[in-house]
Amino acid sequence: MDSTRHLTASTFLFARFGASWRMCVIAHPRHGSYRRPGGHVLEDQAETPQDAAMRKALEESGYRPRLLPAPLPEGYPHPAVPGPWWTVDIAAGPDSRADGRHLHRDHVFVGVVPLTYEPQGPPALPVRWVDRDALEVLDTPTDTKVLGAHLFDVIGAVARPRTAAAPDEELATELLRRMELDQEVRLLPPASRTPEVMERWQEIDRDNRIWLEQLLAVRGWPGISEVGERAATAVWLFAQHSDPAPDFQLRCRDLLAEAVLAGEADPRHSALLQDRVRIAQGRPQVFGTQLYADEAGELAPAPLWEAEQVDLRRLEVGLEPLEDYLHACRQTAVG
Structure with a gap:
């Protein structure tokens, strides 16, 4: 075998x-x-293995991952730093870079994708997302099965912040106060929604949006460990009701998706905000959470992407079947 060694990079993408x-x-x-x-790493273009891992992930899967620090064992004496999790020499057959057998020095990275239904580009190859059980029987190299199985054990902890934020009761109290105002006007019966009430509604939403924007700029998205589940719901609500500021709402979508990855937010909230943003962009929704009144005046889902799979996607994030959701919303509207 040729002693030529080519640098390569690959990514375990979760x-x-x-x-x-x-x-x-x-x-x-x-x-x-x-x-x-x-x-392959484009060495003639001074590409680093990390850059190559990002480039190939985007080209082949359509996703641009966020690479994680190396998931070192508990108690390891040095802090995790960006870089390959694993580096290994692999015997390789002829390919686009060599006519005969040679070596690949593969730099193995670990990355995460916060928004699985928002790829950054079309994939060059067929993509499949597998759980741990499917990985065990997949037609894939043994090292991918062994290392992948280990990563399934640790990915949840690695994707979390190193230390959860300390509880902030003052912030939680303020979030709950603002959520009460948000819901107070929305729960009024339609007959009570005078022009003055609607103006007050808009004022509350605008005030909450500006306040949240300032909060996020200073400390990032408040997670469940910091403010509790009810107050974390308030953060999502203020983002959900920020339709007049689409750029800010889009940023909130991304921050909320990252919080879900870290186990610091409810996946259902992320699904609702993703649908809200897509509908505002004129695109079909993914989870069927956004409704409108059809020609008969009955609530119906706004346009759906791959409608035949919507209940499977809803199940994944903890939402009830679409028909049950529609029934409940229609009953509420009638009541």
Whole structure:
């Protein structure tokens, strides 16, 4: 075998589907099996292995991951730093860079995708997201199965912040106070919604949006460990009701998705905000959470992406079947 050694980079790519983690694999046409995204480092262009890992993940899967610090064992004496989690020499057959057998020095990274239904580009290869059980029987190299199984054990902890934020009772109290105002006007019967009430409604939403924008700029998205579940719901509500500021709402969508990855937010809230943003952008929603009154005056879901799979996606994030959701909303509207 040729002693030539080529630098390569690959990424174990994970995402949360509700409470469950899955790993991204691609159907590799040359190998005839599933592989993690990866490829050669462009050394002639001074590309680093980290940059190559990001580039190949985007090219092959359509996703631009956030690379994680190396998931070192508990009590390891040095802090985790950005870089490859694993580096290994692998015997390789002829490919686009060599006519004969040679070596690949593969730099293995670990990354996460916060928004699985928002790829950044079209994938060059067929993509599949597998859970741990599916990985065990997948047609994929043994090292991918062994290392992938280990990562399934630790990815939840690695994706979390190193230390959870300390509880902030003062912030939680303020969030709950503002949420009470948010709901107070929305729960009024339609007959009570005078022009003065609607103006007050808009004022409350605007005040909460400006306040939240300032809060996020200073300390980031408040998670459940910091403010509790009810107050964390308030953070999402203020973002959900920020329709007049689409750029801010889009930023909130991304921050909330990252909070879900870290186990610091409710996946249902993320689904609702993702749908809200997509509808505002003129795109079909993913989870069927956004409704409108049809020609008969009955509540119906706004346009859906791959409607035949919507209940599966709703189940993943903890939402009831779409028909049950519609029934409940229609009953509330009638009541």
